[in-house]
Amino acid sequence: MASMFVTRVIPRVSKVPILMPCRFSRQxxxxxxxxxxxxxxxxxxxxxxxxxxxxxxxxxxxxxxxxxxxxxxxxxxxxxxxxxxxxxxxxxxxxxxxxxxxxxxxxxxxxxLDIPEFYVGSVVAVRTADKFAPDQSHRFMGICIERFNEGLWTKFTLRNVIEKTAVEIQYELYNPTIQSIEVLLLEKRLDRNLLYLRDAPLDESRFPFDMSRIPYNPSDPVPINDKKVKLLPPPWAFKWYLHGYRGIHDSMYDYLTPQQLSEIQDKINLVDRYDLMKMYRSRxxxxxxxxxxxxxxxxxxxxxxxxxxxxxxxxxxxxxxxxxxxxxxxxxx
Structure with a gap:
């Protein structure tokens, strides 16, 4: 059984090794x-x-x-x-x-490959080559919840709901197996990523696969969707309240304990926003x-x-x- 789970040892700063599955090390x-x-x-x-x-x-x-x-x-x-x-x-x-x-x-x-303009919050359909599919291709569509890295390393993640189950697929933007990228709905959200949809109701991530393309004039500014998403009751996958997401409804604070509210206050009092050298190196x-x-x-x-x-x-x-x-x-x- 030990041979079925291949792992590698990664040293930490504290010199205490941890085990990481190889599938994560391939990123x-x-x-x-x-x-x-x-x-x-x-x-x-x-x-x-x-x-x-x-x-x-x-x-x-x-x-x-x-x-x-x-x-x-x-x-x-x-x-x-x-x-x-x-x-x-x-x-x-x-x-x-x-x-x-x-x-x-x-x-x-x-x-x-024609790569159109799209942002986090846009509804995108991607068709990739798949030798195991009946027509040698696979199509998936969903809302773009994340877009990170730059250059040839650029990746984006699409999320949709299939048979009451949330499915996320991460693509490399310049992957040669991608056959086409189609933007069905072009818009922006208030945040740089929508990872908090993982702790939101499934209706926030559900889009029909037969959705028709909504026309858009390239000369017009990109519309911004200021929708506020209500989260499910905790436990959550992440401490969303510490990172200033503007797309989360204020009802999130009703679930927080006094200790968590004090963590928000400590986050506000940090001096990082006054660190000019950190701003220079991060911009x-x-x-x-x-x-x-x-x-x-x-x-x-x-x-x-x-x-x-x-x-x-x-x-x-x-x-x-x-x-x-x-x-x-x-x-x-």
Missing amino acids: RLPPEYRKQYLEKISNEALDKYRKSDFVAYPALKTQRLWEVQPQEPKKETKRLYQELVPHFIDPRYRDRLRERLERCEMMLRRRN LCLEEERIALGDVQIQHQDLIRHHEQRRQELIDKHKETRRTDKTTAHGGR
């Missing part, structure tokens, strides 16, 4: 979050080497490999490519060259965001030209097929 994280891209040599040393007489290529003396000449990004670029913005982490563990190569890879994958620099989106703007124009060329090729192919059918029909007469 991939960006290398920056694992602190793998630690700077081995400073930029000053690299610049000194480029300007020296030992460099065989004069171009390296004047330009860095990761420098680009980005265009000024448009307002809708951030809405369309919100996962291409650099990571919100310590700059010491960032690799800007890898981020640029990763953005190029994501734009190339978008040539084969993206506007200049970095402008450079990244400007680089994406150039590739976005190439992507539009590719889709227009592909569309024209399909139209010409269809016309040629119809012309051939007509010639065959006249020849048969």
Whole structure:
């Protein structure tokens, strides 16, 4: 029986090992979050080497490999490519060259997969390849309750109710097995995630699988749903009252004990909101965001030209097929 449950030992800070099932250890994280891209040599040393007489290529003396000449990004670029913005982490563990190569890879994958604009709270339908399904594909739709990570590591979670059972499926946004992503209802919620729906009535997560798509004008602002969700009585899966969720109904506080209310007061009195250095390290620099989106703007124009060329090729192919059918029909007469 021991061989059926494969585990691995993970050391903790207190040097007391814990056992974690391997299925949880397979969850991939960006290398920056694992602190793998630690700077081995400073930029000053690299610049000194480029300007020296030992460099065989004069171009390296004047330009860095990761420098680009980005265009000024448009307002809708951030809405369309919100996962291409650099990571919100310590700059010491960032690799800007890898981020640029990763953005190029994501734009190339978008040539084969149309990724629409959607947010937490939108109703999305995803079709993936499944060799065990009768039609070799599987379709699941539900409300997006979470969207996290950036770049090629972007993931999102859909939640729906099937036969009185809540089902959640987590997808990788740039997974090659995804065949199509369709937004049935585009809207936002008040919070960055809707994980508290796990402790809410099932009606809050139930959407019919034959739901028709609600049309939306791209030029209009994204509608915001300010609905307040009532939670079920405790016990809850998480201490939702400590994290300032605005989408939870105030009836949640009726279930709290005096000790839990004092925890909320202690949370309010924390000095983290006055820590300027913590705010700086947890927010993206506007200049970095402008450079990244400007680089994406150039590739976005190439992507539009590719889709227009592909569309024209399909139209010409269809016309040629119809012309051939007509010639065959006249020849048969």
